[in-house]
Amino acid sequence: MKNFAELDAKICSCTDCLNAKLDGSNGKRAILLCGGTGCLSSNSMEIKAKFEKLVADHDLGHKVTVNIVGCFGFCSQGPFVKIFPEDTLYRLVREEDVEEIFNTDILGGQIVERLLYIEPLTGEKVAKQDDINFYKKQKRVALHGGGVINPENIEEAMGYGAFRGLERALKMDPQEVINEVLASGLRGRGGGGFPSGRKWQFAKNSVSGQKYVVCNGDEGDPGAFMDRSILEGNPYAVIEGMMIAGYAIGASEGYFYVRAEYPIAVNRLRNAIKQMNEAGILGDNILGTGFNFQAHIRLGAGAFVCGEETALLNSIEGKRGMPRPRPPFPAVKGLWGEPTIVNNVETLACVPYILREGAAEFASCGTEKSKGTKVFALGGKVNNVGLVEIPMGTTLRELIYDIGGGIPDGKQFKAIQTGGPSGGCLTAEALDEPIDFDNLVAKGSMMGSGGAIVMDEDNCMVDVAKFYMEFICDESCGKCSPCRIGTKRMLEILTRITEGNGTMQDLEELEELGNTVKNNSLCALGQTAANPIMSTLAHFRDEYIAHIVDKRCPAKVCKNLMQYTIEQDNCVGCGRCAKACPADAIAKTDYIAPGKKLPSYRIDPMKCVKCGACMATCKLKAIVKK
């Protein structure tokens, strides 16, 4: 494509084509399968192959198409199969279900009731995606295209809005583009929440012959996977966002830095770059405007700290991924010493929307200082696990109960951890707080990149704090001593407490150390390292005290502070537990419980290694943690 007219014509024909596919006016029915990492690991490719074979066997190639699309977001219910034009959604589909779907639905025109989603609260079967509670409160901006388009097909992307934002940007003056982003109120989705437009402005104001746009796809926050899903579901949108940023600041080169753990995302990104080059959307003199841009991919190599922007730049430069002191900020002196903006994947995915629909439309939802939507990776002890994109200002209660469907097995909600190892826990009293950047910070946590892990009564908060500290300790790059040594000492104290050897003095030391590490570390990794400790200490101090004073783990997680016991009156003496025990710690006793025929068993606490194997095998739930 050499000019805007050719692009417009192509977009038009692609849009007609995609619409015809989805509304069936092309005379075909479309079977859509999720091609995200979660569903792929649950055999969605085998399911696809089976559908293709059935279509071929019945010679229906002219009537039925089989397609791969990006992530539906509702990962705990995958793999998904969606049938158009009826828009029927089947979930938890297994290979052996394919034939039934084909015979009943594709051939027979009837819905396979048993594979429909069942709303847990009402028990109602739901056939359409938009009617499921999990999706009702969502609004797709950054996740645009996921679950609809084939992420490896540029024409489908163009039929679904791709490059219209770029086209509008290229018709504007670069400063107007920055003004538009400023007006939208877009803030960085990677954790910092810095206004993206201002970052761009700094880089635009820097004078240099060569500037760079870097996309931070080093999503390391454990529990967050929105960047992976966006890159897997619609890589075109992220590249488009990068190009708009490049045009605005005067950069002609862009680098994607993506985790090596995300092979599918990398392959789709690579494919998208190739197709865009072939289509003349990347390269020299794009659409005859004189704007040149090329995108490159760099892979991470498993270092969490590389998510920090200056560490990331060092990694691209082939060095150890250690952060640089700031200032100078990357917008002044970044990649290879040139002005560079580093934006996260989700941030860049919002940019085409802002340019396509307008800043006002983007800013129409959200709170006063946080506009638009945010993608959360909802996980942990919640019924509906998956990716959800919600308008800023949605409350935590809506997120956990309406969208997430509440806590499984009737357990009690204890806390929601947001912001990963840099964030904190929010408890029941924060449930009605609207979610936005500033509010979460005010409540003692942070948005971070959008990990949201729900914890219930079975999670020990000291153990959770220790888990994050182990993570940070492992990932601290070692450059500055407050982080290198401080995190190690904090981990030692937490280990002591969870093993039952802590003292009350330890709590004071934790707080003091935490503040030292926070105030003196070089980069955000160290500055936020103590957050999980500080917030659990603030909300769950009694749990720490129970570990220290009562030598008891209230959630019965810390192995030194709990034991497994057989409630002898419930034991029928089947002996399964004794067989399962790897330490020979379970033996028969002389006691026969009333109403039972065989002698009950007993666990020798001296021999028990607390693996929990006995509890898992006991069918009568006679084994309890104490």
Next chain:
Amino acid sequence: MAHISEAGVKKIREICDRYASEKTPLMMILSDIQNEYGYIPLEVQQIVSEKTGISVADIYGVVTFYSFFSLEPKGKYVIGCCLGTACYVKGAQQVIDKFSEILGVKPGETTADGLFTIDALRCIGACGIAPAVTINGKVYPKMTVDAVAGVVEEYLAKEGK
């Protein structure tokens, strides 16, 4: 000292040449070598140093910084247990402990027969199917302690053991 065959040396030089036009190609070269050979011993670093002009000290610094690069060979099957938060709260620690118990090696180590390496992974982004385990790229969703033995046997059977 590991001996590198002439063909091996040639291959490593070829990998270096792939990125001759790049400004700072070290990470890409090392990734390719790691993928090709499974580890990056000192002898290989020397060849890379000769080709690129980057000092062995700098290369060694980079190899030891990133967890994907290793100085020791890994097992034929690399069992990666995700210990991300979502997996951890759903019992990933017990799963990795069970692999350790069955194979008799700690995370990060390789069995004496060179078949298995256990790796503790940072979040692999498969939180919807937690706890997740990957073995040479194949993902095992919703792993349980009880399923571990079966998975190990699956690979032992492949090896005719």
